[in-house]
Structure formats: structure tokens, C-alpha cells
Amino acid sequence: MCLGDDSICFQTRLIKPGRDEEQLWIADYKVARNQILNWYKGVTKQIAKEINIKLTPEEERLLSKSRIVDREAYNAYLMGLDFLEDASKESLIKARDYLDRAVQKDPDWAPLYSGLTVVWASIAQMGFEPPEIAGPKIFENLNKALELDPEDAESHFISGLMAFLNEWDWEKAEKEYLKALSINPSHALARVTYAQLLSALQRPDEARTQGRLGINLDPLNPMTQIQYAASLLAVGDFEASLAFGEKVTADDPDHFLANNLIEFAAFQCGNYAKAMKAAKYTMPARSFAFDEVERIFEEQGFIAGYKEILRHLEEMAKNGFVDPIELVIRYMMVDQPDKAMVWVEKGFEIHSPNMPYISTHMYLCDPLFTNPRFIDVIHKMNLPLPKSN
Numbered sequence: 444m445c446l447g448d449d450s451i452c453f454q455t456r457l458i459k460p461g462r463d464e465e466q467l468w469i470a471d472y473k474v475a476r477n478q479i480l481n482w483y484k485g486v487t488k489q490i491a492k493e494i495n496i497k498l499t500p501e502e503e504r505l506l507s508k509s510r511i512v513d514r515e516a517y518n519a520y521l522m523g524l525d526f527l528e529d530a531s532k533e534s535l536i537k538a539r540d541y542l543d544r545a546v547q548k549d550p551d552w553a554p555l556y557s558g559l560t561v562v563w564a565s566i567a568q569m570g571f572e573p574p575e576i577a578g579p580k581i582f583e584n585l586n587k588a589l590e591l592d593p594e595d596a597e598s599h600f601i602s603g604l605m606a607f608l609n610e611w612d613w614e615k616a617e618k619e620y621l622k623a624l625s626i627n628p629s630h631a632l633a634r635v636t637y638a639q640l641l642s643a644l645q646r647p648d649e650a651r652t653q654g655r656l657g658i659n660l661d662p663l664n665p666m667t668q669i670q671y672a673a674s675l676l677a678v679g680d681f682e683a684s685l686a687f688g689e690k691v692t693a694d695d696p697d698h699f700l701a702n703n704l705i706e707f708a709a710f711q712c713g714n715y716a717k718a719m720k721a722a723k724y725t726m727p728a729r730s731f732a733f734d735e736v737e738r739i740f741e742e743q744g745f746i747a748g749y750k751e752i753l754r755h756l757e758e759m760a761k762n763g764f765v766d767p768i769e770l771v772i773r774y775m776m777v778d779q780p781d782k783a784m785v786w787v788e789k790g791f792e793i794h795s796p797n798m799p800y801i802s803t804h805m806y807l808c809d810p811l812f813t814n815p816r817f818i819d820v821i822h823k824m825n826l827p828l829p830k831s832n
Contacts, residue, residue, distance in 0.1 A: 516549035523558055528666050531699035532571045538562050553592035559584040560601050568608065568796045569703075570766030575793075581605060596627035603633070607640045608796040611824055616640055631661035635670040642677035642803045645827040650678050658687075665691045669700050676704065677803035681711035697724050707805065710776055715745040718776075726752060749777050766790070768797035768806060775807040783808070784816055791820050802829040 523541035526534045539562045545555050560581055567577035585605055588598040603619030606612045620637040623630055634657030641650035654674040661667040672687035685708035691701035702724035709717035719740050723733050736755075740748030753773050759765050767790035774783035787808070790798045801808050802821055811817040812829045821828055 513549040516545040519545035556588035599623035600633040638674035679804040684708040
């Protein structure tokens, strides 16, 4: 792709994958920036015609919708999406600022509000703001996106994700995921995060199927790789999850979200040094220096090192907001399930967006699956009971 003046140049190729790749179609384009959305739809129709795929009447209707986008809004939108992928606090703030700037330029474009929904949802899930602050922002932007374009696959995907993580409405979440996929069956992120919902609903075989479909649709995208890795972690495929997380950090060693996932997957694989190394990239975002943790780890071992992490997190929780699941996971790492259970209950009380995963294998809660207090929380969330090992 080449960028120039007010246009974008593309070379688009369609490749048939396999041992011997086969190029099915190729074309060059120069597109005015404000026509980029119409180009996406037009080239989709052209590819379908070139390779003799018959579009349904509904697909024809959706692809015929026209939308001119403000050039500056589109540029800011792309920058916002770029920063959104890392999920560190600094990157999420930059993503929010770019998307807010885009809204000022083009306030009637639905994807901007979908993007802001994901920004605020990520801020909540990573524990950078409590649910009572992030929650209203999430649904304000989501409702605006759906109002502006009720047939947008991205908006329905995000609606499903929010029903899953924030509303805890499992039926609505699945309905919205399926709606998004009926509009765009090639939406990779919808499939890999739908897989995570299916894991929470104790449907692991379906979860694996949706996850594989998603990663095969977009195998080189770091965000797809991370979310697929999370879906593998949720169903207990720890080594495969770790491998996908490490694919991302091979190109971007300090990627916040990838290291967050690697920390948990490496622990499940028994690679404690790798878990601690990943924590080094994520814990400074919690505003404490990691040097002392590393010294204790090297001199006294993994448990002592993680107890130092927990000491910091507990102190931070006294003076500000820390998502309870942050402490649940680390207390499970140091084999203190009773203390972890206290924070599970706090997570339920504040409606943490991380709570829907506690019945999967993602957050190390397997030893709690038979705990009556844990079972009570699961019942209150209206989730099916997990299977204990």
C-alpha cells in the first residue's frame, strides 16, 4: 500500500492457501480517502464476480450501501485502532484521544463509536478504571454505534462482547455474535471472542471450532492471535496458547496484552521463569518498580516473588482501584485459594468485566470449582457450573 496526497494506493491479491499457494486474482487501485469505505464494498463485489461466487440478495444489499467518510476522521480512526491493539494504559488513552478527534470531524460514522466502546471496555477489563466509570462510557458509545448503523457487523460484534463481559447476559451475547457473523462470516475477532463465550458456557468443542475458524481467517493479525490464544487458554490448551502469545512478542517484546496472556499460560505450563519475565512487562503499568520482585524471585524463588507482587497489589487496592481478578490470579499462583476466593466475591460485587472467565481455565480457578462459595457466585452469575478436574 502507498500513501500519497489525498489518495491511497492498493494492490489487492486473492490467494488460495495450501502447500502450493495459488494466486486467484490481483488488481491495483488508487482510491480517494473519502471513498475508502465504498472501495472496500466494491472490491468485495468484484472479487466475488471474478471467482464466480454468487452473492445473496442480502449481501448485495449490504454491499450496495454508500458512505463517504471525512479524510481526517478516517486517518484518526486508523491511528486509534493502531494504539488500541496494545491495550497498555498509555496506548488506550492515545486510542481514545484519536477516536474522540475523529468524532469531532465525522460525528455520524458508526465505527468511531464502536472503536470507543472497545477502548472503554479495554480500560475496564485491564483494571485501569472501575466499572462505574467505564461502564456508562461503554454503553453510551455502543448505543450510538447501533443507532447510526444497525446493520454494521462490527457494532453487533461489540454488542455481543459487551453483553458477555459487562452485562453478563449470555443469551443476548450469543445472539449478537451470531448476528455479526451472519452479516460478516469472515469477522475473525467475532469468532475468536465468541469462542471465549462458548468456553464460559461450558461448550469447549464449539469453542475450539469457532477459534480455529477465526485464526484461519486472519492468521497474521496480532490481535486475532492474542484473542485466539485467550480462547485456547480458556479451554485448557495451555501450550498452544503460550505459543500464539509468543508469536506476538517475537515481533513486539513489550506488547502489554500478549505478555499478560503469556504470564498465565506459562504458569499453567509450569514455566515459572517465563511467567515472571512476562509479568515484568505488565506489572510496571500497575505503578510499581519490578526490580525488587526480580531480586526476590532470583534469591528465593517464584512463590516469594509473586508474594511481593501481591503485597504491592494489595497496597494499591487500599489506595485506588485494582480489578479483583488481578489478585485472584496471583493468589492462585501462590496456592492461597482462600484469599483468592475473597477477591472472587469482590469481583462479583463490583461486576468486574473479567468475572465471566472465572469458570474457564483462563484464570487458574480450577481448584475453586468445588468450593461452595465459588459455586454460589457461579449460580448468581447464571453461568453453568465448570467441570472440576
